[in-house]
Amino acid sequence: TFFSGFSGSAGTAIVTLDGGGLWTDSRYYVQAPRELARTSGLQMMRASQGGVEYMTWLTENLPSDATVGIDGDLFTVRDVKRLEQAFAKTALTLRTDADILGEVWPDRPELPSSTLFSHDVKFAGRSAEDKVSDLREQLREAGLSHTLLTALDEIAWLLNIRASDIHCNPLAIAYALVGLKNVQLFTDPTRIDESTQAKFNGDGGQVFVKVRPYAEHREALAELDSSAMVGIDEAQVSHSLASALSPSQYQAFPSPLRRAKAIKNATEIEHIQHAHEKDGVALVRAFRWLERTLRERPVKECEFVDVLGRERAKGEHYYGPSFDAIVGYGANGALPHYRSIPGEDTEIEVKGVLLVDSGGQYHDGTTDITRTFGLGKVSDEQRTRYTLVLKGLIALSQAVFPVGTLGVQLDTFARQHLWQQGLNFGHGTGHGVGFFLNVHEPPQGMAPNLSERGKTGFEAGMFTSNEPGYYEEGEYGIRIENLVLAVPAFPEDTEEPSDADFLRFETITYYPIDYVLLEPDLLTDGERDWLNAYHDEVYRRLSPKLNAEEQAWLKERCTSL
Numbered sequence: 001t002f003f004s005g006f007s008g009s010a011g012t013a014i015v016t017l018d019g020g021g022l023w024t025d026s027r028y029y030v031q032a033p034r035e036l037a038r039t040s041g042l043q044m045m046r047a048s049q050g051g052v053e054y055m056t057w058l059t060e061n062l063p064s065d066a067t068v069g070i071d072g073d074l075f076t077v078r079d080v081k082r083l084e085q086a087f088a089k090t091a092l093t094l095r096t097d098a099d100i101l102g103e104v105w106p107d108r109p110e111l112p113s114s115t116l117f118s119h120d121v122k123f124a125g126r127s128a129e130d131k132v133s134d135l136r137e138q139l140r141e142a143g144l145s146h147t148l149l150t151a152l153d154e155i156a157w158l159l160n161i162r163a164s165d166i167h168c169n170p171l172a173i174a175y176a177l178v179g180l181k182n183v184q185l186f187t188d189p190t191r192i193d194e195s196t197q198a199k200f201n202g203d204g205g206q207v208f209v210k211v212r213p214y215a216e217h218r219e220a221l222a223e224l225d226s227s228a229m230v231g232i233d234e235a236q237v238s239h240s241l242a243s244a245l246s247p248s249q250y251q252a253f254p255s256p257l258r259r260a261k262a263i264k265n266a267t268e269i270e271h272i273q274h275a276h277e278k279d280g281v282a283l284v285r286a287f288r289w290l291e292r293t294l295r296e297r298p299v300k301e302c303e304f305v306d307v308l309g310r311e312r313a314k315g316e317h318y319y320g321p322s323f324d325a326i327v328g329y330g331a332n333g334a335l336p337h338y339r340s341i342p343g344e345d346t347e348i349e350v351k352g353v354l355l356v357d358s359g360g361q362y363h364d365g366t367t368d369i370t371r372t373f374g375l376g377k378v379s380d381e382q383r384t385r386y387t388l389v390l391k392g393l394i395a396l397s398q399a400v401f402p403v404g405t406l407g408v409q410l411d412t413f414a415r416q417h418l419w420q421q422g423l424n425f426g427h428g429t430g431h432g433v434g435f436f437l438n439v440h441e442p443p444q445g446m447a448p449n450l451s452e453r454g455k456t457g458f459e460a461g462m463f464t465s466n467e468p469g470y471y472e473e474g475e476y477g478i479r480i481e482n483l484v485l486a487v488p489a490f491p492e493d494t495e496e497p498s499d500a501d502f503l504r505f506e507t508i509t510y511y512p513i514d515y516v517l518l519e520p521d522l523l524t525d526g527e528r529d530w531l532n533a534y535h536d537e538v539y540r541r542l543s544p545k546l547n548a549e550e551q552a553w554l555k556e557r558c559t560s561l
Contacts (some may be wrong), residue, residue, distance in 0.1 A: 005039025011245030023047040069098025072240030076427035149176040175217040237453025254303040263461035275365025280284035280510035298347035303342035322359035322439040333477030351376040353476040370481035374516030386517035392468035410456035411446040482509035512557040
Protein backbone atom coordinates (compact mmCIF):
# COMPACT_ATOMS: atom_id res chain seq x y z
CA THR A 1 0.00 0.00 0.00
CA PHE A 2 2.80 2.43 0.85
CA PHE A 3 4.48 2.00 -2.53
CA SER A 4 1.52 1.55 -4.84
CA GLY A 5 -1.54 3.07 -3.18
CA PHE A 6 -3.43 -0.21 -3.61
CA SER A 7 -5.23 -1.17 -0.38
CA GLY A 8 -6.55 -4.62 -1.31
CA SER A 9 -5.71 -7.85 0.48
CA ALA A 10 -3.81 -9.61 -2.32
CA GLY A 11 -1.29 -8.28 -4.81
CA THR A 12 2.28 -8.40 -6.13
CA ALA A 13 3.98 -5.20 -7.28
CA ILE A 14 6.90 -4.87 -9.67
CA VAL A 15 8.76 -1.58 -9.94
CA THR A 16 11.21 -1.13 -12.81
CA LEU A 17 13.42 1.85 -13.61
CA ASP A 18 10.78 3.27 -15.93
CA GLY A 19 7.45 1.73 -14.96
CA GLY A 20 5.97 -1.38 -13.44
CA GLY A 21 2.70 -3.01 -12.55
CA LEU A 22 0.59 -4.54 -9.82
CA TRP A 23 -0.90 -8.01 -10.22
CA THR A 24 -4.17 -8.67 -8.42
CA ASP A 25 -7.26 -10.82 -8.84
CA SER A 26 -10.78 -10.18 -10.10
CA ARG A 27 -12.06 -8.88 -6.75
CA TYR A 28 -10.04 -5.73 -7.37
CA TYR A 29 -10.26 -5.16 -11.13
CA VAL A 30 -12.34 -2.02 -10.57
CA GLN A 31 -10.82 -0.83 -7.29
CA ALA A 32 -7.12 -1.26 -8.11
CA PRO A 33 -6.89 1.03 -11.20
CA ARG A 34 -8.54 3.85 -9.27
CA GLU A 35 -6.15 3.59 -6.33
CA LEU A 36 -3.06 3.13 -8.50
CA ALA A 37 -3.94 6.14 -10.65
CA ARG A 38 -4.28 8.35 -7.57
CA THR A 39 -0.88 7.44 -6.10
CA SER A 40 1.79 5.52 -7.98
CA GLY A 41 0.71 5.28 -11.59
CA LEU A 42 1.54 1.57 -11.68
CA GLN A 43 -0.47 -0.39 -14.21
CA MET A 44 -2.96 -2.95 -12.95
CA MET A 45 -2.34 -6.46 -14.28
CA ARG A 46 -4.94 -9.20 -14.11
CA ALA A 47 -3.81 -12.26 -12.20
CA SER A 48 -5.48 -15.64 -11.97
CA GLN A 49 -5.91 -17.20 -8.55
CA GLY A 50 -2.63 -19.03 -9.18
CA GLY A 51 -0.96 -15.64 -9.07
CA VAL A 52 2.30 -16.43 -10.92
CA GLU A 53 1.79 -14.36 -14.07
CA TYR A 54 4.19 -11.71 -12.78
CA MET A 55 7.03 -14.23 -13.13
CA THR A 56 6.20 -14.69 -16.80
CA TRP A 57 6.03 -10.91 -17.26
CA LEU A 58 9.52 -10.52 -15.79
CA THR A 59 11.04 -13.06 -18.19
CA GLU A 60 9.29 -11.61 -21.22
CA ASN A 61 9.68 -7.87 -20.58
CA LEU A 62 13.01 -7.26 -18.86
CA PRO A 63 16.31 -7.01 -20.74
CA SER A 64 18.29 -10.24 -20.64
CA ASP A 65 20.98 -8.83 -18.35
CA ALA A 66 18.55 -7.41 -15.78
CA THR A 67 18.84 -8.08 -12.07
CA VAL A 68 15.62 -8.61 -10.13
CA GLY A 69 15.69 -7.90 -6.41
CA ILE A 70 13.33 -9.19 -3.77
CA ASP A 71 13.26 -8.97 0.01
CA GLY A 72 13.85 -12.56 1.08
CA ASP A 73 11.77 -11.98 4.20
CA LEU A 74 8.67 -11.42 2.05
CA PHE A 75 8.94 -14.37 -0.35
CA THR A 76 8.53 -17.98 0.70
CA VAL A 77 10.92 -20.81 -0.11
CA ARG A 78 8.44 -21.97 -2.75
CA ASP A 79 8.19 -18.49 -4.27
CA VAL A 80 11.96 -18.28 -4.68
CA LYS A 81 12.17 -21.74 -6.20
CA ARG A 82 9.57 -20.75 -8.77
CA LEU A 83 11.44 -17.54 -9.60
CA GLU A 84 14.71 -19.42 -9.95
CA GLN A 85 13.08 -21.94 -12.27
CA ALA A 86 11.59 -19.16 -14.39
CA PHE A 87 14.88 -17.26 -14.55
CA ALA A 88 16.88 -20.39 -15.39
CA LYS A 89 15.48 -20.15 -18.93
CA THR A 90 16.81 -16.59 -19.28
CA ALA A 91 19.86 -14.56 -18.30
CA LEU A 92 17.99 -12.76 -15.53
CA THR A 93 19.72 -12.59 -12.16
CA LEU A 94 17.82 -12.94 -8.87
CA ARG A 95 18.94 -11.21 -5.68
CA THR A 96 17.16 -12.11 -2.45
CA ASP A 97 18.72 -9.43 -0.23
CA ALA A 98 17.14 -6.34 -1.83
CA ASP A 99 15.77 -4.77 1.35
CA ILE A 100 15.08 -1.30 -0.02
CA LEU A 101 12.08 -0.80 2.22
CA GLY A 102 14.04 0.79 5.03
CA GLU A 103 15.86 3.11 2.64
CA VAL A 104 12.77 4.71 1.10
CA TRP A 105 10.27 4.25 3.95
CA PRO A 106 11.99 5.87 6.92
CA ASP A 107 8.78 6.38 8.90
CA ARG A 108 7.65 2.79 8.55
CA PRO A 109 5.48 1.85 11.57
CA GLU A 110 6.95 -0.20 14.38
CA LEU A 111 5.76 -3.76 14.94
CA PRO A 112 2.54 -3.79 16.98
CA SER A 113 2.70 -5.34 20.43
CA SER A 114 -0.77 -5.73 21.91
CA THR A 115 -1.52 -7.78 25.03
CA LEU A 116 -1.12 -11.51 24.40
CA PHE A 117 -3.73 -13.57 26.23
CA SER A 118 -5.00 -17.15 26.43
CA HIS A 119 -7.98 -18.38 24.46
CA ASP A 120 -9.86 -20.28 27.13
CA VAL A 121 -10.04 -24.03 26.64
CA LYS A 122 -13.78 -23.86 27.39
CA PHE A 123 -14.05 -22.22 23.96
CA ALA A 124 -11.17 -23.94 22.16
CA GLY A 125 -12.25 -27.42 23.22
CA ARG A 126 -8.68 -28.76 23.39
CA SER A 127 -5.68 -27.71 25.46
CA ALA A 128 -2.48 -26.43 23.92
CA GLU A 129 -0.66 -29.37 25.52
CA ASP A 130 -2.87 -31.83 23.63
CA LYS A 131 -2.36 -30.03 20.33
CA VAL A 132 1.43 -29.89 20.79
CA SER A 133 1.43 -33.60 21.67
CA ASP A 134 -0.32 -34.41 18.38
CA LEU A 135 2.15 -32.25 16.45
CA ARG A 136 5.10 -34.00 18.07
CA GLU A 137 3.73 -37.39 17.06
CA GLN A 138 3.64 -36.16 13.47
CA LEU A 139 7.21 -34.91 13.79
CA ARG A 140 8.32 -38.35 14.97
CA GLU A 141 6.55 -40.03 12.08
CA ALA A 142 8.35 -37.70 9.65
CA GLY A 143 11.75 -38.25 11.29
CA LEU A 144 12.01 -34.64 12.42
CA SER A 145 13.28 -33.10 15.65
CA HIS A 146 11.63 -29.68 15.23
CA THR A 147 9.27 -27.67 13.09
CA LEU A 148 9.41 -23.93 12.53
CA LEU A 149 6.03 -22.18 12.53
CA THR A 150 5.64 -18.78 10.88
CA ALA A 151 1.89 -18.63 10.10
CA LEU A 152 0.42 -16.49 12.87
CA ASP A 153 -2.96 -18.23 12.89
CA GLU A 154 -1.28 -21.63 13.28
CA ILE A 155 0.78 -20.40 16.22
CA ALA A 156 -2.33 -18.88 17.81
CA TRP A 157 -4.36 -22.07 17.32
CA LEU A 158 -1.63 -24.43 18.53
CA LEU A 159 -0.85 -22.54 21.76
CA ASN A 160 -4.40 -21.23 22.39
CA ILE A 161 -3.20 -17.62 22.39
CA ARG A 162 -4.68 -14.48 20.89
CA ALA A 163 -3.77 -10.78 20.56
CA SER A 164 -4.74 -7.83 18.35
CA ASP A 165 -1.55 -7.19 16.38
CA ILE A 166 -3.27 -7.65 13.01
CA HIS A 167 -6.25 -5.51 12.05
CA CYS A 168 -9.47 -7.54 12.53
CA ASN A 169 -7.53 -10.77 13.12
CA PRO A 170 -6.87 -11.74 16.78
CA LEU A 171 -3.24 -12.68 16.24
CA ALA A 172 0.16 -12.04 17.80
CA ILE A 173 3.21 -11.37 15.65
CA ALA A 174 5.49 -14.24 16.57
CA TYR A 175 7.51 -17.24 15.48
CA ALA A 176 7.42 -20.65 17.15
CA LEU A 177 9.97 -23.43 17.15
CA VAL A 178 8.40 -26.69 18.33
CA GLY A 179 10.74 -29.51 19.26
CA LEU A 180 10.15 -33.00 20.57
CA LYS A 181 11.04 -31.79 24.08
CA ASN A 182 10.47 -28.03 24.09
CA VAL A 183 8.48 -25.16 22.61
CA GLN A 184 9.97 -21.72 22.01
CA LEU A 185 7.77 -18.72 21.25
CA PHE A 186 9.47 -15.64 19.82
CA THR A 187 7.54 -12.47 20.57
CA ASP A 188 7.68 -9.47 22.89
CA PRO A 189 7.84 -11.09 26.37
CA THR A 190 6.64 -7.95 28.13
CA ARG A 191 3.17 -8.07 26.56
CA ILE A 192 2.09 -11.50 27.85
CA ASP A 193 -0.58 -11.31 30.55
CA GLU A 194 0.02 -12.98 33.91
CA SER A 195 -2.39 -15.89 33.54
CA THR A 196 -0.97 -16.81 30.13
CA GLN A 197 2.60 -16.62 31.42
CA ALA A 198 1.59 -18.92 34.27
CA LYS A 199 0.31 -21.46 31.75
CA PHE A 200 3.53 -21.16 29.77
CA ASN A 201 5.51 -21.78 32.98
CA GLY A 202 3.69 -25.08 33.40
CA ASP A 203 3.17 -27.24 36.47
CA GLY A 204 5.84 -28.51 38.84
CA GLY A 205 8.57 -26.35 37.34
CA GLN A 206 8.19 -27.95 33.91
CA VAL A 207 8.17 -25.04 31.44
CA PHE A 208 5.68 -25.69 28.66
CA VAL A 209 6.54 -22.69 26.46
CA LYS A 210 9.78 -20.71 26.68
CA VAL A 211 9.24 -17.11 25.58
CA ARG A 212 12.12 -15.31 23.90
CA PRO A 213 12.36 -11.88 22.24
CA TYR A 214 11.01 -11.74 18.70
CA ALA A 215 14.39 -10.99 17.11
CA GLU A 216 16.03 -14.12 18.58
CA HIS A 217 14.35 -16.60 16.22
CA ARG A 218 17.39 -16.76 13.91
CA GLU A 219 19.71 -17.12 16.90
CA ALA A 220 17.64 -20.07 18.10
CA LEU A 221 18.04 -21.78 14.76
CA ALA A 222 21.80 -21.29 14.95
CA GLU A 223 21.79 -22.85 18.44
CA LEU A 224 20.32 -26.12 17.18
CA ASP A 225 22.49 -29.21 17.34
CA SER A 226 24.04 -30.21 14.02
CA SER A 227 21.99 -33.41 14.13
CA ALA A 228 18.70 -31.50 14.33
CA MET A 229 16.29 -31.88 11.44
CA VAL A 230 13.76 -29.05 11.11
CA GLY A 231 10.57 -29.40 9.12
CA ILE A 232 9.51 -26.25 7.28
CA ASP A 233 6.45 -25.55 5.20
CA GLU A 234 7.96 -24.18 2.00
CA ALA A 235 4.72 -22.40 1.15
CA GLN A 236 4.85 -20.42 4.41
CA VAL A 237 8.43 -20.03 5.66
CA SER A 238 10.37 -17.15 4.15
CA HIS A 239 13.40 -17.77 1.98
CA SER A 240 15.70 -15.76 4.24
CA LEU A 241 14.58 -17.62 7.36
CA ALA A 242 15.10 -21.03 5.76
CA SER A 243 18.56 -19.80 4.69
CA ALA A 244 19.48 -19.46 8.36
CA LEU A 245 19.63 -23.27 8.39
CA SER A 246 22.10 -25.35 6.41
CA PRO A 247 20.47 -27.39 3.62
CA SER A 248 21.21 -30.57 5.58
CA GLN A 249 19.29 -29.30 8.61
CA TYR A 250 15.81 -28.98 7.14
CA GLN A 251 13.35 -30.74 4.91
CA ALA A 252 9.97 -29.87 3.44
CA PHE A 253 7.17 -30.50 5.90
CA PRO A 254 3.74 -29.23 4.80
CA SER A 255 2.14 -27.96 7.97
CA PRO A 256 -0.31 -30.49 9.45
CA LEU A 257 -1.85 -27.65 11.47
CA ARG A 258 -3.75 -26.27 8.48
CA ARG A 259 -5.96 -29.35 8.31
CA ALA A 260 -6.17 -29.79 12.10
CA LYS A 261 -7.26 -26.17 12.54
CA ALA A 262 -9.79 -26.42 9.71
CA ILE A 263 -11.67 -29.35 11.25
CA LYS A 264 -13.69 -27.90 14.12
CA ASN A 265 -14.15 -30.01 17.25
CA ALA A 266 -17.49 -30.58 18.99
CA THR A 267 -16.91 -27.79 21.52
CA GLU A 268 -16.03 -25.28 18.81
CA ILE A 269 -19.09 -26.25 16.78
CA GLU A 270 -21.41 -25.71 19.74
CA HIS A 271 -19.91 -22.29 20.40
CA ILE A 272 -20.01 -21.34 16.71
CA GLN A 273 -23.77 -21.84 16.69
CA HIS A 274 -24.18 -19.63 19.76
CA ALA A 275 -21.95 -16.95 18.26
CA HIS A 276 -24.06 -16.85 15.12
CA GLU A 277 -27.24 -16.54 17.15
CA LYS A 278 -25.75 -13.48 18.88
CA ASP A 279 -24.69 -12.16 15.50
CA GLY A 280 -28.18 -12.63 14.09
CA VAL A 281 -29.69 -10.68 16.98
CA ALA A 282 -27.24 -7.83 16.36
CA LEU A 283 -28.18 -7.77 12.67
CA VAL A 284 -31.91 -7.70 13.43
CA ARG A 285 -31.36 -4.59 15.53
CA ALA A 286 -28.99 -2.97 13.05
CA PHE A 287 -31.17 -3.52 9.97
CA ARG A 288 -34.27 -2.55 11.87
CA TRP A 289 -32.53 0.71 12.76
CA LEU A 290 -31.59 1.25 9.12
CA GLU A 291 -35.14 0.65 7.91
CA ARG A 292 -36.63 3.09 10.43
CA THR A 293 -33.98 5.75 9.83
CA LEU A 294 -34.31 5.64 6.05
CA ARG A 295 -37.95 6.63 6.41
CA GLU A 296 -36.73 9.91 7.85
CA ARG A 297 -33.40 10.63 6.12
CA PRO A 298 -30.59 9.15 4.01
CA VAL A 299 -27.91 7.19 5.86
CA LYS A 300 -24.22 7.39 5.00
CA GLU A 301 -22.50 4.05 4.34
CA CYS A 302 -19.95 4.73 7.09
CA GLU A 303 -22.69 5.55 9.57
CA PHE A 304 -24.23 2.14 9.05
CA VAL A 305 -20.81 0.48 9.40
CA ASP A 306 -20.67 2.06 12.86
CA VAL A 307 -24.19 0.85 13.69
CA LEU A 308 -23.25 -2.74 12.77
CA GLY A 309 -20.23 -2.56 15.08
CA ARG A 310 -22.22 -0.98 17.89
CA GLU A 311 -24.91 -3.67 17.84
CA ARG A 312 -22.40 -6.53 17.66
CA ALA A 313 -20.45 -5.04 20.56
CA LYS A 314 -23.48 -5.63 22.80
CA GLY A 315 -23.05 -9.39 22.39
CA GLU A 316 -21.31 -11.45 25.06
CA HIS A 317 -17.64 -12.28 24.35
CA TYR A 318 -17.45 -9.80 21.46
CA TYR A 319 -13.87 -8.84 20.50
CA GLY A 320 -14.19 -6.75 17.33
CA PRO A 321 -15.04 -6.93 13.62
CA SER A 322 -13.72 -9.91 11.66
CA PHE A 323 -13.03 -7.60 8.69
CA ASP A 324 -13.85 -4.07 7.62
CA ALA A 325 -17.57 -4.15 6.90
CA ILE A 326 -18.59 -3.73 3.27
CA VAL A 327 -21.62 -1.47 3.00
CA GLY A 328 -21.91 -0.94 -0.75
CA TYR A 329 -24.86 1.07 -2.02
CA GLY A 330 -25.67 1.12 -5.73
CA ALA A 331 -22.55 1.01 -7.89
CA ASN A 332 -20.34 0.55 -4.81
CA GLY A 333 -21.90 -2.88 -4.32
CA ALA A 334 -20.32 -3.97 -7.60
CA LEU A 335 -16.89 -3.82 -5.92
CA PRO A 336 -16.64 -7.17 -4.09
CA HIS A 337 -14.21 -5.80 -1.48
CA TYR A 338 -15.44 -2.21 -1.37
CA ARG A 339 -14.63 -0.20 1.74
CA SER A 340 -16.43 3.04 2.45
CA ILE A 341 -14.26 5.98 3.53
CA PRO A 342 -15.63 8.79 5.71
CA GLY A 343 -16.19 11.87 3.60
CA GLU A 344 -16.15 9.86 0.37
CA ASP A 345 -18.96 7.42 1.16
CA THR A 346 -22.37 7.39 -0.49
CA GLU A 347 -25.75 8.18 1.05
CA ILE A 348 -28.13 5.21 1.19
CA GLU A 349 -31.62 6.12 0.03
CA VAL A 350 -34.94 4.28 -0.37
CA LYS A 351 -34.23 3.11 -3.90
CA GLY A 352 -31.88 0.74 -5.66
CA VAL A 353 -29.78 -2.09 -4.23
CA LEU A 354 -27.71 -2.27 -1.04
CA LEU A 355 -25.07 -4.96 -0.36
CA VAL A 356 -23.87 -5.45 3.22
CA ASP A 357 -21.05 -7.90 4.03
CA SER A 358 -19.91 -7.88 7.65
CA GLY A 359 -18.77 -10.08 10.49
CA GLY A 360 -17.64 -10.23 14.08
CA GLN A 361 -14.90 -11.78 16.17
CA TYR A 362 -16.19 -13.38 19.35
CA HIS A 363 -14.20 -15.49 21.80
CA ASP A 364 -16.68 -18.23 20.90
CA GLY A 365 -16.58 -17.91 17.12
CA THR A 366 -16.01 -15.87 13.98
CA THR A 367 -18.91 -14.69 11.81
CA ASP A 368 -19.23 -13.51 8.21
CA ILE A 369 -22.54 -12.79 6.49
CA THR A 370 -23.66 -10.98 3.34
CA ARG A 371 -27.18 -9.86 2.51
CA THR A 372 -28.38 -7.83 -0.48
CA PHE A 373 -31.49 -5.68 -0.14
CA GLY A 374 -33.87 -4.02 -2.54
CA LEU A 375 -34.66 -0.53 -1.31
CA GLY A 376 -37.81 0.69 -2.99
CA LYS A 377 -38.39 -0.03 -6.68
CA VAL A 378 -36.00 -2.49 -8.34
CA SER A 379 -35.73 -3.65 -11.95
CA ASP A 380 -36.81 -6.98 -13.40
CA GLU A 381 -33.18 -7.63 -14.31
CA GLN A 382 -32.06 -7.14 -10.71
CA ARG A 383 -34.80 -9.45 -9.44
CA THR A 384 -33.90 -12.17 -11.93
CA ARG A 385 -30.18 -12.06 -11.20
CA TYR A 386 -30.71 -11.93 -7.46
CA THR A 387 -32.91 -15.03 -7.69
CA LEU A 388 -30.30 -16.86 -9.80
CA VAL A 389 -27.70 -16.10 -7.13
CA LEU A 390 -30.06 -17.37 -4.42
CA LYS A 391 -30.72 -20.55 -6.39
CA GLY A 392 -26.96 -21.13 -6.44
CA LEU A 393 -26.70 -20.66 -2.68
CA ILE A 394 -29.56 -23.10 -2.14
CA ALA A 395 -28.07 -25.67 -4.53
CA LEU A 396 -24.81 -25.71 -2.58
CA SER A 397 -26.70 -25.74 0.73
CA GLN A 398 -28.62 -28.86 -0.40
CA ALA A 399 -25.64 -30.68 -1.94
CA VAL A 400 -24.80 -34.22 -0.81
CA PHE A 401 -21.30 -35.31 -1.81
CA PRO A 402 -18.62 -37.91 -0.99
CA VAL A 403 -15.94 -37.15 1.59
CA GLY A 404 -12.94 -35.72 -0.24
CA THR A 405 -14.95 -33.92 -2.91
CA LEU A 406 -12.85 -31.00 -4.12
CA GLY A 407 -13.74 -27.36 -3.75
CA VAL A 408 -13.56 -26.89 -7.52
CA GLN A 409 -16.31 -29.51 -7.90
CA LEU A 410 -18.59 -27.96 -5.26
CA ASP A 411 -18.07 -24.49 -6.74
CA THR A 412 -20.07 -25.52 -9.80
CA PHE A 413 -23.24 -26.03 -7.73
CA ALA A 414 -23.35 -22.30 -6.97
CA ARG A 415 -22.73 -21.11 -10.54
CA GLN A 416 -24.95 -23.40 -12.57
CA HIS A 417 -28.04 -21.17 -12.73
CA LEU A 418 -26.01 -18.08 -13.62
CA TRP A 419 -24.11 -20.02 -16.27
CA GLN A 420 -27.34 -21.09 -17.92
CA GLN A 421 -28.00 -17.39 -18.57
CA GLY A 422 -24.46 -16.64 -19.71
CA LEU A 423 -23.61 -14.94 -16.38
CA ASN A 424 -20.84 -15.48 -13.84
CA PHE A 425 -18.91 -13.93 -10.94
CA GLY A 426 -15.16 -13.55 -10.62
CA HIS A 427 -14.41 -14.58 -7.05
CA GLY A 428 -14.50 -18.00 -5.43
CA THR A 429 -17.77 -19.26 -3.97
CA GLY A 430 -16.42 -19.95 -0.51
CA HIS A 431 -13.48 -19.76 1.90
CA GLY A 432 -12.66 -21.52 5.14
CA VAL A 433 -13.48 -19.63 8.35
CA GLY A 434 -11.46 -19.74 11.57
CA PHE A 435 -12.63 -20.09 15.16
CA PHE A 436 -11.87 -16.73 16.77
CA LEU A 437 -9.17 -16.55 14.11
CA ASN A 438 -8.88 -15.39 10.52
CA VAL A 439 -12.19 -14.97 8.72
CA HIS A 440 -10.40 -16.31 5.60
CA GLU A 441 -8.79 -19.58 6.66
CA PRO A 442 -7.13 -22.07 4.29
CA PRO A 443 -7.01 -24.71 3.05
CA GLN A 444 -10.59 -25.57 2.02
CA GLY A 445 -13.18 -23.57 0.14
CA MET A 446 -14.87 -23.44 -3.23
CA ALA A 447 -13.10 -21.93 -6.24
CA PRO A 448 -13.49 -22.30 -10.02
CA ASN A 449 -9.88 -23.49 -10.48
CA LEU A 450 -7.23 -25.67 -8.87
CA SER A 451 -6.00 -23.09 -6.42
CA GLU A 452 -5.51 -24.42 -2.88
CA ARG A 453 -9.20 -23.92 -2.16
CA GLY A 454 -10.18 -25.60 -5.39
CA LYS A 455 -8.04 -28.71 -4.92
CA THR A 456 -8.64 -29.35 -1.21
CA GLY A 457 -11.01 -32.19 -0.38
CA PHE A 458 -13.80 -31.63 2.14
CA GLU A 459 -14.00 -33.46 5.46
CA ALA A 460 -16.53 -33.42 8.27
CA GLY A 461 -16.06 -30.44 10.57
CA MET A 462 -14.81 -28.00 7.96
CA PHE A 463 -16.42 -24.58 8.32
CA THR A 464 -16.81 -22.61 5.11
CA SER A 465 -18.61 -19.70 3.50
CA ASN A 466 -21.23 -20.15 0.75
CA GLU A 467 -21.37 -16.83 -1.12
CA PRO A 468 -22.29 -16.73 -4.80
CA GLY A 469 -22.79 -13.30 -6.35
CA TYR A 470 -23.27 -11.20 -9.45
CA TYR A 471 -21.86 -7.74 -10.20
CA GLU A 472 -22.91 -5.20 -12.79
CA GLU A 473 -20.03 -2.73 -12.91
CA GLY A 474 -21.10 0.85 -12.31
CA GLU A 475 -24.64 -0.15 -11.32
CA TYR A 476 -25.13 -2.69 -8.51
CA GLY A 477 -23.79 -5.78 -6.80
CA ILE A 478 -25.51 -8.90 -5.50
CA ARG A 479 -24.08 -11.39 -3.02
CA ILE A 480 -25.77 -13.70 -0.53
CA GLU A 481 -23.54 -15.39 2.03
CA ASN A 482 -24.11 -17.96 4.75
CA LEU A 483 -21.51 -19.94 6.67
CA VAL A 484 -21.90 -23.71 6.45
CA LEU A 485 -20.48 -26.68 8.34
CA ALA A 486 -19.65 -29.96 6.61
CA VAL A 487 -21.48 -32.74 8.50
CA PRO A 488 -22.29 -36.40 7.81
CA ALA A 489 -25.11 -36.62 5.25
CA PHE A 490 -26.37 -39.87 6.77
CA PRO A 491 -25.55 -39.60 10.49
CA GLU A 492 -27.48 -42.75 11.33
CA ASP A 493 -24.82 -44.74 9.44
CA THR A 494 -21.85 -43.52 11.46
CA GLU A 495 -20.84 -43.28 15.10
CA GLU A 496 -18.29 -40.48 14.59
CA PRO A 497 -18.33 -37.66 11.99
CA SER A 498 -14.94 -38.81 10.72
CA ASP A 499 -16.48 -42.18 9.76
CA ALA A 500 -18.90 -40.63 7.27
CA ASP A 501 -18.73 -41.53 3.60
CA PHE A 502 -20.96 -38.69 2.41
CA LEU A 503 -21.30 -35.11 3.61
CA ARG A 504 -23.76 -32.26 3.39
CA PHE A 505 -23.70 -28.67 4.60
CA GLU A 506 -25.49 -27.44 7.71
CA THR A 507 -26.17 -23.71 7.53
CA ILE A 508 -24.92 -21.89 10.64
CA THR A 509 -25.77 -18.26 9.73
CA TYR A 510 -29.09 -17.09 11.13
CA TYR A 511 -30.60 -14.05 9.43
CA PRO A 512 -33.47 -13.81 6.91
CA ILE A 513 -32.86 -13.59 3.17
CA ASP A 514 -34.46 -10.50 1.61
CA TYR A 515 -37.64 -11.05 -0.41
CA VAL A 516 -37.87 -7.63 -2.10
CA LEU A 517 -35.43 -8.65 -4.84
CA LEU A 518 -36.79 -12.19 -5.13
CA GLU A 519 -38.65 -13.51 -8.19
CA PRO A 520 -40.57 -16.41 -6.57
CA ASP A 521 -41.72 -17.88 -9.89
CA LEU A 522 -38.10 -18.81 -10.67
CA LEU A 523 -37.85 -21.06 -7.61
CA THR A 524 -38.62 -24.77 -7.69
CA ASP A 525 -40.77 -26.39 -5.02
CA GLY A 526 -37.62 -27.83 -3.45
CA GLU A 527 -35.96 -24.42 -3.32
CA ARG A 528 -39.07 -22.89 -1.71
CA ASP A 529 -39.09 -25.67 0.86
CA TRP A 530 -35.43 -25.01 1.72
CA LEU A 531 -36.01 -21.26 2.02
CA ASN A 532 -39.09 -21.72 4.22
CA ALA A 533 -37.29 -24.22 6.45
CA TYR A 534 -34.30 -21.88 6.73
CA HIS A 535 -36.49 -18.98 7.80
CA ASP A 536 -38.29 -21.18 10.33
CA GLU A 537 -34.91 -22.04 11.84
CA VAL A 538 -33.82 -18.39 11.88
CA TYR A 539 -36.98 -17.38 13.75
CA ARG A 540 -36.73 -20.32 16.15
CA ARG A 541 -33.17 -19.44 17.15
CA LEU A 542 -33.39 -15.64 17.28
CA SER A 543 -36.90 -14.86 18.53
CA PRO A 544 -36.34 -15.90 22.19
CA LYS A 545 -33.54 -13.32 22.38
CA LEU A 546 -35.66 -10.43 21.02
CA ASN A 547 -38.31 -8.18 22.50
CA ALA A 548 -41.91 -8.27 21.23
CA GLU A 549 -41.45 -5.53 18.60
CA GLU A 550 -38.26 -7.13 17.29
CA GLN A 551 -39.96 -10.54 17.17
CA ALA A 552 -42.81 -9.11 15.09
CA TRP A 553 -40.35 -7.45 12.72
CA LEU A 554 -38.39 -10.69 12.30
CA LYS A 555 -41.55 -12.78 11.89
CA GLU A 556 -42.62 -10.62 8.94
CA ARG A 557 -39.27 -11.27 7.23
CA CYS A 558 -39.41 -15.01 7.90
CA THR A 559 -42.86 -15.47 6.38
CA SER A 560 -43.17 -18.62 4.26
CA LEU A 561 -43.44 -18.26 0.51
